Amino acid sequence: MPHGWQILERPSEFSEVRSALTGAGSYGVVLVGAAGVGKTTLARSVTESLRSQVHWVASTESSRSIPLGVFAHLVGPSTSRDATALLASARESLVSQGNSIVGVDDAHLLDELSATLLHQIAVDQTGRILATVRTGEPVPDAVTSLWKDGYLRRIELQPFTKKQSVGLVESVIGGRLEGLSADLMWKSSGGNPLFLRHLVEGSIDAGTLRKVDDVWQLRGPTAVPSGLVELLESRLEQSGEDVLGVLKILALCEPLDIDALTELAGDAAVDAAEMRGLIRFQQDGPTLNARFSHPLVGDVVRSKIGRAAERRLKGQVVQILRRRGLDTPASRIRMAQLSIDSDQSVDNELLTTAAKDAIYLSNLPLGERLARTAFDRTGSLQAGALLSRALLWQGKPAAADDILAKFAPDELDELQLVQWAIPRLSTLFWSMGEVEKAWKILELANERVRHPSLALVLDATAAALTVHQNEIGEGIDKALTVLADPQAPDQAVEFAAFAAGLAMPVAGSGDEFEPIAARCRAEQKTTDGMIRVMVRYCDVLALTHTGQLDLAAKRAADYADFSSVGQFLAWAIAKIMAGVVATARGDFPEVVSSIEQALAALSAESPLPWQLPGRLLLARAYAALGRVGEAERVLNDAAAHSGPSMALHEPQRLISKAWYAAAKGMERRAVELARAAADNARHSGQFALEAEALHHATRFGDRTTAARLAELTGVVHGSPAPLFARHAAAFAASDAAGLDAVSVDFEHAGLLLSAADAAAQAAHLHDAAGDRRKTNESGANALRLADLCGGATTPAVKTAARPLPLTSREREVAELVAAGLTNREIAEQLTLSVRTVEGHVYRACFKLDVADRDELAKLIKKKS
Structure with missing residues (x-):
């Protein structure tokens, strides 16, 4: 440890x-x-x-x-x-x-x-x-x-709060504990310090608590080591056989309503277990449920139950629960789990429905287990498709494809063909990069499917593929056509909402996605809980692009409420939502914390495509914080997701590379990359991304963006685009007062690092005009705002913090000299001749009154 x-x-x-x-x-x-x-x-x-x-x-x-x-x-x-x-x-x-x-x-x-x-x-x-x-x-x-x-x-003396518990664990493991794992450990320990210590030590020894990408995460059952077992066993031995019988039943089926528990174990035994503080009762809606006072007690009790007794006890619970309605996902899942491990018969339809419920709730490991059991028993396409989807979302595309490859499409009817085609082409397209093969399967399905509702499902899928290939306008049109059809089934609505939700915010019409998001929130129907999570991500994305940051943050927080550790993939995407909002605000420490946890949770046998947007946000945050090496590593990792199936994210990738170049002191290269991102976005119809990319170019020193940004204010909806245009116009006109004014408005809008850059650029202009008071005011404001962003270091903020009488190119060369590059290496990076670099070094030394390259490097480092 x-x-x-x-x-x-x-x-x-x-x-x-x-x-x-x-x-x-x-x-x-x-x-x-x-x-x-x-x-x-x-x-x-x-x-x-x-x-x-x-x-x-x-x-x-x-x-x-x-x-x-x-x-x-x-x-x-x-x-x-x-x-x-x-x-x-x-x-x-x-x-x-x-x-x-x-x-x-x-x-x-x-x-x-x-x-x-x-x-x-x-x-x-x-x-x-x-x-x-x-x-x-x-x-x-x-x-x-x-x-x-x-x-x-x-x-x-009360148990530890969650904050205290997490602080204690993190002080011991020497790192950050994943939020979802923290929730599980706090709930499992009940905030009890001794239980918490034993849980951590036991889980580390068992390998279920481990470090993944600098984040500690708990996967699998919590491990109870011998020390805690002895402590709890001594307490259980004093409770008597009748109370232990209550605990064994509850250990196999927690929570369990009081009526079922008393019917199985007797009133006196249940009362005794409560009086000894081993169980507690909690009102869950109309039902009074029994739970363990400490979940770890259940782990110890389960270790005392043999396989034969477990099957018998679960069978008794199943017999009682069969007399009640299975009208909720939770009740169906519980019955399915109990049935497959009991001495009672199992209903295959219940297994399939419960698997669908688990996937709906984003608990993919559980969905996989139930779907696999159903598939092994029936070999049905319905069970196979569910199993394939659960495997796909867990980063096992080859295994997912193997399941569906067992079926011959020629032998399937229209409904079965759609049930087979959608998950298979999804695997091929997003996880295996087999774009042409995926489209061929979609074409095959389109040739045979005639039922209008099924055709809409295929159309919605086509919309999602089209958007990901960066054909934004066409993808939006396809998605809206499906959404406008009153006959569209749930699956078609959700796939179409997913496609529209990714495309409309970057196209500049994020406000028009709100009624679609509201429709999906209200209906709450799906066969794939991860698609529902994606629509929620799109909701946050749309609000962020239109400048509604407070509402976006609230939605992201609302969507991050998960009931089980098995939902870690959905939890990870909720963390990426939080990272989207934090990036817009310039809260880069929050970006790093959220996205690092998300990427750790998304680690799988094969890289999940949803790691890409997270990695691009993380790379930008690292760059803004001056953590160049980490930014480079994350950008290299992101290359694993490149290709036509993820072309949608190309403008964002170029923006992240621009920030990486800026962090290395290569300001002209940063401008070039930001302009390249804007060009890509413009040609694909991502006009909001074009405006954002041009805004980044402005912040890096480009004075030629004002005209196009002014045009985009008539295309891109929301509050950020007009601010971008005002900033570009003031910068192009060397209007220091205008930059100060737009800095204030950026801050009011919550775009703190943009506000810092505008103030820093104003400080430079005030300094050139000889207005020392305003120079100090604007510079101090820039540094204050940058500090609110975790101490971000943009080119403009650096200049405000340490004004030097250098041109942008001379400063760029001086930064690379300070980084230890030779003149030839600098020439290669900046695409200049060695002689030109030598000239810039000479003039920088002359202006700064230093004798040589070494003294220039020392001075630049000191100013940093």
């Missing part, structure tokens, strides 16, 4: 306990909490901070049967059997020195005489007491009265 476990401070609780021990009129405290919550740790840390003498004793099950057991060592060699004499002797030893504290760990295990001694000390106020008591355990009356009668303060 990278780091050792540390004590996580609880400042408010520490202060409260310390005050109870030292304050006037207070004579101690009883800390109450669950086993492992940190009572003893907190108690000991408080007493260690005091100068008082502390007598610590720890009660145990064995000492409970001995009168004055934990205090026996204080009585001495007396053979007296007089309880009063024994109490007096022990009391004298404890409080004779004055200002002493009696510390009792696990006071609920005190024998009656010891509890009486503690009570006497509190009543007589002859010493201060610090005791710990475990929640859910029987407590001697003498101890209970300590707080009930007001002698001691009772403090409930």
Whole structure:
């Protein structure tokens, strides 16, 4: 393990306990909490901070049967059997020195005489007491009265919050914990520090908690190591066989409604399990469900159930649940899971429907398991198509294609042909790059399918393929035609919405996607939950491109609420949504955090195509933060997704490369790449991307973008395009006041790094005009805004931070000199002659009054 476990401070609780021990009129405290919550740790840390003498004793099950057991060592060699004499002797030893504290760990295990001694000390106020008591355990009356009668303060020690739990784990593993894994670990541990420690250590040893691309993620079941097993088993052994029977049933089917649980295990046993704090009840709508108080208890109980008992117990649950309606996805999934592992018969239609439900809910590992079981039992195309889709979305395209290759299209009817063709061509197109083969399958299906609704499904699929090949206008037309048809089935609507949602925002009509997104949100029908997730991504993309950043962030947050770790792929795409909004805002630390986690979650046997937009955002964020090496690595990784099937993202790839060039100090190259991105976007109909690319070129120093940006304000909807045009016009006219004004408006719009660049460009112009006051004001504003973006370092911001009397080309060459490149290497990068580079170096040295190349490099590094 990278780091050792540390004590996580609880400042408010520490202060409260310390005050109870030292304050006037207070004579101690009883800390109450669950086993492992940190009572003893907190108690000991408080007493260690005091100068008082502390007598610590720890009660145990064995000492409970001995009168004055934990205090026996204080009585001495007396053979007296007089309880009063024994109490007096022990009391004298404890409080004779004055200002002493009696510390009792696990006071609920005190024998009656010891509890009486503690009570006497509190009543007589002859010493201060610090005791710990475990929640859910029987407590001697003498101890209970300590707080009930007001002698001691009772403090409930709560489990760690999620933030505390994640902070503790990350301090131990020495890295960032994936958000979805953090949710699972916090819920599994219940925020209990001891449970959390055992869970982390056990999962690392089992290999289920591992580091992927600098992000730690938990995949597979949580591992419970021997130390925690022993702790929990001792508690279970004391609960009795009837309570253990309740726990075994719940371990196989959590949550379970109270009626089913009591029918199976009996009222008395269920009540006893609740009273011992092993289970709890939670109202889920109209149903009162039983759950474990700590999920890790379920893991330990499951280890005590043999295969035969498991099949029998699950069979009993199935018999009860069969009497109820299976009218929700959750109920069908549960019944299917229980049935296939029970001694009861399995309904094949239920298996297929439950597999579809799981895929609908984006739980692809579960969908794969159920679909594979159905496919193995029936060999049906419906089950095979579901299995193929679940495999595809998990980055297993070859396995997905193998399933569908088992079917001969000539033997399929129209419906079956569509069910076969859509998943197969999707695999070929997006994951295997077999573009021509995918279109041929679509053509084959179109030749044979005559049913209008099925033809619409094929048309919607064609729209999605067309958009991804960067034929934006044609793709939008195809998608809108499907969406306008009242006969369009759900699958056609969703595929068409997916196509339109990717194309309309970049085309400049993102506002027109809102009613489509609203329709999909309202209907909530799908056969493929991942397509629904994609439509949600498109929703956030459209809002971002039209400048509605607050609403985009809210939608992204709303869409990121997932109920199970099995939905990690959908969770990853939700993280990319957050990255889209954060990139627009210039919140690059958030971009890095979100996208790194997304890419780790999207890691698979074969690269998933949805890694591409995430990687392009991440590369831009790294470049803006000056992390050039990481930006280069991510751009190289993104090359794995290049090709005609992902041509839609080519403008974004060129924009990211432009930012990488700018981060390396190659400003002219950055302008060239931004202009190339604009040209590509213009020719394909991505007019919003064209406007954005020209805006980047302006920020890198291009003064020729104003005319085209002015034209685009009549084409691209939303607030950003007019701001881009105003910025370009002010920059072209060397209008410092205009740049200051547009900087303010950029900031109000939430485009913070654009605001920083406009202010930085204004500062340069003020400086050239000799207006020192305005130079300082604009420069300070630029640096303030850049700091809000995580300390971003754009070419314009660099100039504002360290104005140098150099031309842009001289500064570019000087940056590369500082990076350690030779004149020949600089010439190759900038496509110049070596003699020209030497001339720029000479003039830069002359203007900056340095003697040679080495001093030039030192000065540039110092200014950085």
